[in-house]
């Protein structure tokens with residue numbers, strides 16, 4: 574019932590664009606998306622080529638440095654990360670303070686915030702050397718923190734990183750290994766997880782990245798900005814969707830596996846019922862990442878002795894949605910999260926950890942976007958305007974007269 578045009582007249586020339594549907598908040602040279610054609614490129618390289626031929630650390634370097642690394646540059650980058658994977662002992666003790674059933678995303682964001690208490694020598698957002706070392710520290714320590722959040726939740730001791738392993742193998746060993754048992758990382762699992770991290774590494778001005786930029790625009794340090802991004806990512810409409818998809822599939826299975834009746838509830842817009850893992854603000858075509866993940870899910874689940882019945886439910890849902898007018902007319906296609914949860918589950922991760930895995934993948938994008946903003950002389954503090962809809966001036970009434 575609000576007369577927006579009257580408000581605009583009163584306020585002057587202000588753009589009202591709730592949710593930034595059509596407003597660019599920045600220029601950026603990092604990631605290109607053509608949502609109608611289903612195209613995604615990092616620094617000009619198609620996501621399909623990177624997913625097939627590259628590694629997560631190489632893509633991280635590319636995002637942060639605007640060029641593919643030479644072998645020496647990549648080794649140097651990986652070595653720098655390798656020597657920073659440990660957490661300070663005081664920091665390890667934080668994990669015993671959280672309740673065991675704490676959500677690992679909350680533990681992750683708290684621990685990232687805490688990094689700025691330990692690394693006060695690298696907090697100046699305008700000092701390029703300090704920013705570089707903060708970025709390396711984040712890349713190195715986030716997998717350790719993520720593994721500890723998981724270990725805490727199951728009451729296991731916290732392991733130390735094994736820096737003879739590569740990035741993803743080290744994370745998998747810290748997550749699933751035990752001090753008393755030999756644990757060999759399955760290279761096939763490590764390869765798929767590395768590829769999933771590549772697919773999540775950047776996605777231009779999504780909610781968490783815009784949050785990282787907004788917080789950074791106030792010249793808050795990189796740790797503080799990334800912690801804010803982790804919190805934004807935790808929401809079920811963003812990174813939390815990968816966990817929500819699995820919960821949805823499990824619920825459908827518990828209710829007897831009737832996919833059609835679930836789709837009817839979605840189409841009737843029952844409160845809180847959405848087809849999770851479907852739809853995207855920018856993609857109005859098949860999300861190119863979802864196509865890659867779907868293939869990986871098929872491969873991963875086919876290698877298991879007992880295939881997951883939830884995969885079949887997911888296929889059925891997609892098949893119905895791709896031919897149903899409700900979804901077709903709204904251009905709703907599977908997004909990157911529709912199939913990732915099934916892979917994470919097959920790897921042994923509990924649902925609560927899924928969004929943490931997304932955060933591990935998105936980290937280099939957050940760092941690259943934050944740094945791009947800091948280096949841009951045109952950057953200003955992010956400070957949106959509003960259209961005021963409240964009372965006009967009112968006279969204060971003393972409490973005994975109300």
Ligand code: ACO
Nearest residue numbers: 809810811812814839847848849850851852853854903908
């Ligand atoms: N299920 C059912 N209907 C949907 C869905 C869905 N998943 N997504 C959008 N719609 C409908 C809306 O109800 C709306 O219908 P209407 O025109 O009749 O009102 C129409 O499609 C347009 O949707 P909006 O909500 O306006 O689209 P918006 O761009 O604001 O939202 C979002 C995008 C948040 C991703 C939405 O599609 C959604 O909630 N999807 C489910 C959650 C999800 O998978 N999130 C992950 C996003 S990708 C990522 O972060 C990795």
